[in-house]
Amino acid sequence: xxxxxxxxxxxxxxxxxxxxxxxxxxxxxxxxxxxxxxxxxxxxxxxxxxxxxxxxxxxxxxxxxxxxxxxxxxxxxxxxxxxxxxxxxxxxxxxxxxxxxxxxxxxxxxxxxxxxxxxxxxxxxxxxxxxxxxx
Numbered sequence: 001x002x003x004x005x006x007x008x009x010x011x012x013x014x015x016x017x018x019x020x021x022x023x024x025x026x027x028x029x030x031x032x033x034x035x036x037x038x039x040x041x042x043x044x045x046x047x048x049x050x051x052x053x054x055x056x057x058x059x060x061x062x063x064x065x066x067x068x069x070x071x072x073x074x075x076x077x078x079x080x081x082x083x084x085x086x087x088x089x090x091x092x093x094x095x096x097x098x099x100x101x102x103x104x105x106x107x108x109x110x111x112x113x114x115x116x117x118x119x120x121x122x123x124x125x126x127x128x129x130x131x132x133x134x135x
Contacts, residue, residue, distance in 0.1 A: 007040035014075060021083055022056070025090060030097065034059040038082075040075050054078035056086055063093070 003022045008015045018038050026033050036058050043051035050073050058066040066089055070081030 002036075004035070004037040005040075006037065008075065011075065014079070017076075018079060022086075025083070025086055026058070028090060028094065029060060031061050031063070034061060038079075040078070043071070052078050054082045056082050058086075060093075 003019045005015050005018050008018070022036055022038060026036060037056070039055045039057070041053055041055075043053055050071060052073065052075050053069060053071045054075065055067070055069045060066065066086070068082050068085045068089065070078050070085065072078040072081060
């Protein structure tokens with residue numbers, strides 16, 4: 001997937017780092033993102049100060065869009081703040097997907113609960129036939 005980077009025309013090293021880290025973070029999502037855009041801009045122009053903003057817009061199919069912003073004194077610090085927040089957000093997506101997968105079917109759970117101690121060592125799902133004893 002291609003990452004669209006805007007606002008870093010003069011810094012090829014940071015552009016490479018941004019593309020590499022965002023691409024690596026997005027590989028962990030099962031559904032491939034449709035679009036990823038990283039934008040850098042200066043809020044107050046050439047005056048200086050704490051006003052360099054980094055914003056990430058991420059579109060993932062079947063999920064709401066992810067938008068994260070961070071403001072810092074340098075573009076690299078702003079990007080590091082955005083990456084920390086993006087990794088936390090993606091971890092929440094992975095955790096939610098893992099929890100949705102782990103719900104066993106109700107009949108399987110009921111059978112496990114009703115099994116007595118003698119059948120606990122045997123494989124689930126196999127029937128054990130017992131002979132009736134003549135009396």
